[in-house]
Amino acid sequence: MSLGPTRPRPLAVLAATAVAATLLASCTGEPAPPRSTSSAAAPSRSPGTPAAQPTPRVAGAPAQLQALIERLYSGSDLGKAANADTTKALTGRTSRGSGGSGGSGGSDVPPGAEAALGSWFGTPIAVVTAGKDVSLAVGPTWKLVGGWWPSLGVDEAVVGGGPRWVLAVGSDARRGQNLERSRADTLQVIGTDGAGGGGVMGIARDLWVTLSTGGKGKINSAMSLGGPEAQLRTVRTATGLPIEGYAVIGFDGFIQLVDHQGGIRIVVPETVDASHAHIVIKKGPQTLSGKQALAYARERKTLRDGDFGRSRHQGQLLLAAAVQARLAGPEAVPGALISFSDVGVSDLSAEQMLTFAAGLYRLNPTKVGRDVAAGPFGWAGAQSIVVLGEQARRLFASFEDGNLS
Known part of the structure; x- marks a missing residue:
């Protein structure tokens, strides 16, 4: 190591x-200084000879x-x-x-x-x-x-308790644009219940909600109007979940992180023609590069269920990443957080991040669910929107314990 x-x-x-x-x-x-590992007297040494240093524990x-x-x-x-x-x-x-x-x-x-x-x-x-x-x-x-x-003899794991939720945001910022003042291209709420269960909930970006900046609009517009804090407040209000904080990353940062850790191993349920990126991702076991993973996470036009399917793909990537990380062990967390700090932004403390990340290693994979807050299509003036209906409200309520399994 x-x-x-x-x-x-x-x-x-x-x-x-x-x-x-x-x-x-x-x-x-x-x-107190480290104790000697032996009760015997220290060996004599010649004048000027440096004392032997204790072996680090x-x-x-x-x-x-x-x-x-x-x-x-x-x-x-x-x-x-x-x-x-x-x-x-x-x-x-x-x-x-x-x-x-x-x-x-x-x-x-x-x-x-x-x-x-x-x-x-x-x-x-x-x-x-x-x-x-x-x-x-x-x-x-x-x-x-x-x-x-x-x-x-300590049976209890200390990882911040539960339930806990964090908002993962993928910014729509292109190169040269402000990461924190662009629309949210991806909204995923990651939760844990503190008892080995958890969930990943995608939110359709066209969901029509009350914005924390005032008025109503598509949920993903909150960040472009008021930054990540406004996006977080908007999602908290819409879902009713006391989400701890956010982490935001852009397209280039996402590609860099995925490539740095050797890709994401995932079983693709069906072939995806990511037409916007001119990339075809075939059905079956794959190790996706950063560009492939981004294409898989963003494609919607060729999917039967459009933006809902796109959000489902994003959840699949998060869970596939979780499986890989579980195999790597919690000692991999510190280096990963360095890498994210170089390309992303977040509002949570080092203590919150470290305990939340480590807590994901305590999850039972059979007790982690995935779903998308969807709804019927509608119109707000000339805008096509997703209506916040009973399906989404039931999903929000079911996630109140931090578990979607």
Whole structure:
């Protein structure tokens, strides 16, 4: 495993297209230095010979993160170096060894512990894996914000609770245009119920709703009128879901991210002639490049159900990305968030993003559903629209628990 920023993987890049802007609490006090691994006296050395440095307990971790993980496994009080949910879950945890409760406990860290480092819009983040344990931390003064620790007898995973929802937005901006002031070409709400289930809900972009900027209009016009915040408020009002935040990406950024992680492996249900891009995507197992994935996500004119089918394809891509990422493991998240930060925008904190992305690894694939908020066609003046009807309202209501399965 790489000890620096890791290669991005599909889930964190696409499905965790979901969170960002940072609030951090600081650690207090200086942690105790790592304890020697031997009770024997240190060997003598010649004058001027540098002292041997202790072997790091967490490969790739900076000193403060190293000390925090040692305190975690020794049973020490973490104080402000952990958020409230993590502190609650770790109450009464089992100490792993000779460090005991309150000890410095460097030797209590499981063998083979490694840190994958990254950042979310400039805020350092880390995923530390140790056997089946996963610790999620946010810097620069490192703080535990979640994870799961079966080796410490902790049954509960700390990933922000549930239900939770995030709005993934694909901007219609062309090269040179403002990413945040163009129409939303794609609207997908990603949800988790906090109990292993979740869902991906597409929203038809022509859905006629009340806009947060005033008046009525097509739901995807809110971003061009008031930016991503207006788009988020509009979707919240239309769906009734308290969506945490948004993540926005454009066409070029999407292509770059997909190509960087080696494509998206997907089973295409039927051949798609993406006429707008002059690309044919054949039925069956495929590994789609960035351009192919974008063509698959945007084609509607040749589909039997038009824009609804297009939204369905987008949901298929997100779920296919989730399956790949589950195989890659949560240690792939930090590098993926670096890549997204380079090409996208988001309003959620590093803690929100990291716990949401890691939480997707806790989902049971059989308990994740997919649907599209559709409706009958109609007219608003000269505009062809999709009417917000009972089908969409029932779907919104069924997603109130974060689960569409």
